[in-house]
Amino acid sequence: xxxxxxxxxxxxxxxxxxxxxxxxxxxxxxxxxxxxxxxxxxxxxxxxxxxxxxxxxxxxxxxxxxxxxxxxxxxxxxxxxxxxxxxxxxxxxxxxxxxxxxxxxxxxxxxxxxxxxxxxxxxxxxxxxxxxxxxxxxxxxxxxxxxxxxxxxxxxxxxxxxxxxxxxxxxxxxxxxxxxxxxxxxxxxxxxxxxxxxxxxxxxxxxxxxxxxxxxxxxxxxxxxxxxxxxxxxxxxxxxxxxxxxxxxxxxxxxxxxxxxxxxxxxxxxxxxxxxxxxxxxxxxxxxxxxxxxxxxxxxxxxxxxxxxxxxxxxxxxxxxxxxxxxxxxxxxxxxxxxxxxxxxxxxxxxxxxxxxxxxxxxxxxxxxxxxxxxxxxxxxxxxxxxxxxxxxxxxxxxxxxxxxxxxxxxxxxxxxxxxxxxxxxxxxxxxxxx
Numbered sequence: 001x002x003x004x005x006x007x008x009x010x011x012x013x014x015x016x017x018x019x020x021x022x023x024x025x026x027x028x029x030x031x032x033x034x035x036x037x038x039x040x041x042x043x044x045x046x047x048x049x050x051x052x053x054x055x056x057x058x059x060x061x062x063x064x065x066x067x068x069x070x071x072x073x074x075x076x077x078x079x080x081x082x083x084x085x086x087x088x089x090x091x092x093x094x095x096x097x098x099x100x101x102x103x104x105x106x107x108x109x110x111x112x113x114x115x116x117x118x119x120x121x122x123x124x125x126x127x128x129x130x131x132x133x134x135x136x137x138x139x140x141x142x143x144x145x146x147x148x149x150x151x152x153x154x155x156x157x158x159x160x161x162x163x164x165x166x167x168x169x170x171x172x173x174x175x176x177x178x179x180x181x182x183x184x185x186x187x188x189x190x191x192x193x194x195x196x197x198x199x200x201x202x203x204x205x206x207x208x209x210x211x212x213x214x215x216x217x218x219x220x221x222x223x224x225x226x227x228x229x230x231x232x233x234x235x236x237x238x239x240x241x242x243x244x245x246x247x248x249x250x251x252x253x254x255x256x257x258x259x260x261x262x263x264x265x266x267x268x269x270x271x272x273x274x275x276x277x278x279x280x281x282x283x284x285x286x287x288x289x290x291x292x293x294x295x296x297x298x299x300x301x302x303x304x305x306x307x308x309x310x311x312x313x314x315x316x317x318x319x320x321x322x323x324x325x326x327x328x329x330x331x332x333x334x335x336x337x338x339x340x341x342x343x344x345x346x347x348x349x350x351x352x353x354x355x356x357x358x359x360x361x362x363x364x365x366x367x368x369x370x371x372x373x374x375x376x377x378x379x380x381x382x383x384x385x386x387x388x389x390x391x392x393x394x395x396x397x398x399x400x401x402x403x404x405x406x407x408x409x410x411x412x413x414x415x416x417x418x419x420x421x422x423x424x425x426x427x428x429x430x431x432x433x434x435x
Contacts (some may be wrong), residue, residue: 007033013210016061048160048230057337058213065180065205068170070198071102072163072298072315073357077187077234082304083179088171091160091362092390093153098123102166103192104355113345113359115162120338124162124331126153131328136422141244150426157390161323161363162335164311177213185216189226190234191354232352235354237312241367248290252405253284254374260410265278272414281373288400289369293320294392300370302328303380307371313357315343317365322392339363360373377404382414391420405411 005020014036066084067078074400075088084335101114132154138147159212175183180202187199207214210426226233259267263280270276292300294313301308307403319339324332339361374381381404385397401415 003028005030010036012061012063013213014061014107015258016057016059016177016213019060019424020057024082028225036296040085053352055178058181059176061177061210061213062174063177063180063206063209064338065173065175065202066170067173067198069100069168071194071358072169072172072362073165073167073192074195074198075169076298076301076310077190077192078171078173078198079301080310081179081183082236083175084173084304086166086171086173091163092156092315095125095156096160096163096167097125099168101141101164102168102358104166104193104358105349105351106157107349107351109345109349110359113342113349114164114166116338116342117162117361120335121159121162124159124327124335126157127331128158128327131398139424140423141163144312146428149426149428150422153426154422158323158326161293161320161361162338163295163362164359165294165362166358177250180336181214181216189223189230191231199413212342226265230324231354234310236309236369237314238316238367240369245289248399251288252286252407254286254407255284256408258376259283259408264410267411268410276375276378278375280375283374285371285373286377286404287369287371288403289367290396290399291317291365292368292396294360294364294366295394296390297368298362298386299390299393300368300380302378303384305379306373307369309369311366312353312370313360313364313366314353315347315360315364317367317390318347319343319361320363320365320392323363378413382416385416387416387418387420387423388426394420 010033017036018029018032023028025032070078074291078084079086079088079120097118099120103110103114108195121425123155129151132151136151136154138144149307184199184203184206187195190196190199203214263283266277266280294311297311301310324335324339327335342359342361346356349356349359370380377400381397381400384393385401387394389397397415398417401417404411
């Protein structure tokens with residue numbers, strides 16, 4: 001019978017060494033643990049992980065970085081990684097009114113733009129909450145505390161559209177040592193100076209904690225190449241798309257006839273909350289292009305499988321109407337006038353396009369593109385179509401669902417196609433301290 005035990009009280013380097021020794025010794029990890037505790041793991045990591053380039057050893061040790069006071073733009077840059085695991089502050093549940101804002105332009109004009117967004121956010125909180133309570137009154141049998149939390153969440157859903165992308169947030173990043181080194185190496189060449197500083201700050205902390213694991217050599221040719229391709233690597237902008245491309249574009253390389261003939265019993269009759277098997281990735285991909293507000297793009301980016309590049313945040317696509325339509329008068333009229341004035345003011349600034357992103361609001365529309373396989377596509381559609389998901393993203397999921405049904409009539413889909421509505425259950429989706 002297999003001997004199964006857990007070792008989770010050692011540091012990342014010691015844990016990595018324990019696993020690496022399996023490849024060179026048939027002895028038990030219990031024996032190896034005694035050796036690690038006596039000799040230490042630093043020299044081992046320095047010699048084999050860094051010195052000799054056994055990169056897989058770095059995959060065996062994990063650590064968690066907590067990064068606070070970085071902009072939402074910088075959060076997306078850190079999270080732009082299919083291997084990212086972690087959490088970020090939610091604009092849907094947290095009042096961001098007191099958060100500092102990063103302004104790389106730092107002119108009186110840019111400061112005025114940021115202050116105008118926050119002035120509206122602050123002034124709209126109370127009247128919007130009162131309006132929502134009238135619109136969605138406490139139902140019979142509902143707990144007032146839960147209802148009140150749901151009302152506030154709905155208000156944050158709406159007003160997040162007016163938060164500038166330079167608003168600061170915080171995130172946690174659980175990663176193995178190799179992934180940390182690889183990702184931070186790329187981020188050092190990011191177009192945003194803030195992201196470069198975050199990368200250097202993370203590397204400094206990691207070098208201090210694990211000096212034997214972060215002594216990798218830099219190669220000038222590699223550095224030059226990464227610097228040259230930094231913009232294209234990090235941002236998807238309008239130059240990538242054809243000028244005559246329709247607002248919604250869906251294409252696929254999956255042959256439904258072949259899929260049905262070989263996998264009909266697999267794709268049909270799948271129960272809810274059950275993923276399709278991964279081998280179906282081999283049948284091809286689906287490419288979807290659409291407009292979405294930057295706030296909801298952030299939710300979509302949370303799905304690490306597939307490709308969902310970061311769009312360049314500009315005012316080219318306008319502001320999503322949903323955020324305006326959900327406001328009562330006279331707030332809605334004030335918001336429309338504000339958006340028009342603010343977009344013109346940002347456009348007039350003498351600054352880099354990348355830096356202007358900090359001033360645009362989360363309600364600004366961006367051109368998005370996803371490239372998913374069949375299992376990835378179904379997972380995202382079903383999860384992000386649920387009523388608790390933001391309405392603007394649900395609309396995109398409903399469109400994707402319709403396209404999939406047209407192409408694969410026999411495919412079982414468990415999409416929530418009900419119209420978006422206020423749900424008091426939102427008030428239970430939080431973390432509270434027990435009394």
